[in-house]
Amino acid sequence: MKLIDGKALAAKMQAELKVRVEKLKTFGIVPGLIVILVGENPASQIYVRNKERQATAIGMKSSVLRLPEEIEEVELLNLIETLNNDDTWHGILVQLPLPAHISEEKVLLAITPEKDVDGFHPMNMGRLWSGNPLMIPSTPAGIMEMLREYHVELSGKRAVVVGRSNIVGKPMAQLLMMADATVTIAHSRTKNLSELTRQADILVVAIGQDRFIGRNDVKEGAVVIDVGMNRDENGKLHGDVDFEQVKDIASLITPVPGGVGPMTITMLMEQTLRAAERKLK
Numbered sequence: 001m002k003l004i005d006g007k008a009l010a011a012k013m014q015a016e017l018k019v020r021v022e023k024l025k026t027f028g029i030v031p032g033l034i035v036i037l038v039g040e041n042p043a044s045q046i047y048v049r050n051k052e053r054q055a056t057a058i059g060m061k062s063s064v065l066r067l068p069e070e071i072e073e074v075e076l077l078n079l080i081e082t083l084n085n086d087d088t089w090h091g092i093l094v095q096l097p098l099p100a101h102i103s104e105e106k107v108l109l110a111i112t113p114e115k116d117v118d119g120f121h122p123m124n125m126g127r128l129w130s131g132n133p134l135m136i137p138s139t140p141a142g143i144m145e146m147l148r149e150y151h152v153e154l155s156g157k158r159a160v161v162v163g164r165s166n167i168v169g170k171p172m173a174q175l176l177m178m179a180d181a182t183v184t185i186a187h188s189r190t191k192n193l194s195e196l197t198r199q200a201d202i203l204v205v206a207i208g209q210d211r212f213i214g215r216n217d218v219k220e221g222a223v224v225i226d227v228g229m230n231r232d233e234n235g236k237l238h239g240d241v242d243f244e245q246v247k248d249i250a251s252l253i254t255p256v257p258g259g260v261g262p263m264t265i266t267m268l269m270e271q272t273l274r275a276a277e278r279k280l281k
């Protein structure tokens with residue numbers, strides 16, 4: 001078994017991003033990412049702090065707007081409209097999930113697709129699925145970078161993605177398909193899931209179920225990508241894959257933490273930088 005070190009790859013990419021940021025600054029453009037955080041979700045607080053730290057570390061401008069849980073939907077929509085027209089910000093990210101009284105769909109539609117660094121706007125989703133992407137969701141984008149870095153061959157390989165969310169499972173499947181893998185998407189209603197996952201050369205798991213995938217669910221030599229982030233009662237983080245059970249079966253495997261998570265944040269920075277670089281053209 002070999003570990004896919006997401007943390008190390010993220011650090012390497014950050015150094016490259018820093019050079020691009022400096023270059024852009026010589027043209028008078030400071031790339032900026034603004035994150036909107038509604039309410040007090042403790043997990044979100046951590047991610048948002050990590051994003052701010054990383055943006056600052058590579059020389060980007062970054063700010064977090066912390067809004068009260070009770071904010072009205074229309075206020076949030078107005079704020080997004082203001083940010084859409086503010087040249088300081090090349091990327092706008094609204095941290096999910098949102099409180100129940102705010103429509104996620106309306107909020108995602110309000111962000112101008114050019115600044116939608118998450119790639120969640122229907123136009124960006126549509127562009128990805130039609131094979132002409134503008135912004136790519138950062139978690140699957142980071143996974144593709146990891147597969148590239150570790151020279152994982154995808155063409156003609158059998159890939160199984162477990163989970164069909166708009167932010168991870170679906171875009172992941174499309175990126176793998178664009179790389180010529182044969183892709184199957186599984187979800188909570190899939191029958192004989194284990195039989196399916198055991199056929200995967202590349203197995204991506206994004207379901208939010210603590211250590212759900214075990215030794216009998218993985219083919220010998222498979223590449224296993226674990227997106228899950230599950231915190232146990234002691235505050236310890238676990239993936240959707242039982243790392244201890246699977247590590248000696250997989251040829252390559254991502255740990256949690258230190259795998260997909262750090263790459264997600266770095267790819268967000270990359271998309272923001274790309275949005276800013278487009279201003280030069």
Ligand SMILES: NC(=O)C1=CN([C@@H]2O[C@H](COP(=O)(O)OP(=O)(O)OC[C@H]3O[C@@H](n4cnc5c(N)ncnc54)[C@H](OP(=O)(O)O)[C@@H]3O)[C@@H](O)[C@H]2O)C=CC1
Nearest residue numbers: 139163164165168187188206207208227228229260261264
């Ligand atoms: N490291 C990172 O950068 C990120 C990590 N995450 C983590 O990844 C996980 C998934 O996130 P997200 O995609 O947003 O989750 P969602 O809750 O939006 O989607 C979960 C998906 O998993 C499926 N699912 C749930 N239980 C099972 C099961 N027992 N068997 C098969 N499929 C199942 C669901 O099926 P159905 O559609 O039928 O309900 C659904 O499609 C979470 O742990 C999250 O914290 C998320 C984003 C980024």
Ligand SMILES: Nc1nc(=O)c2c([nH]1)NC[C@@H]1CN(c3ccc(C(=O)N[C@@H](CCC(=O)O)C(=O)O)cc3)C=[N+]21
Nearest residue numbers: 046047093094095096097118257258259261262264265
């Ligand atoms: N609009 C929006 N965009 C997102 O990209 C988005 C979101 N909403 N909502 C929540 C999910 C989750 N997510 C993670 C980012 C980084 C880590 C990360 O850095 N994880 C570290 C550990 C962090 C820790 O210790 O808690 C690791 O895996 O090593 C994890 C999860 C982004 N998300």
Ligand SMILES: [Mg+2]
Nearest residue numbers: 096097165167
């Ligand atoms: Mg979710």
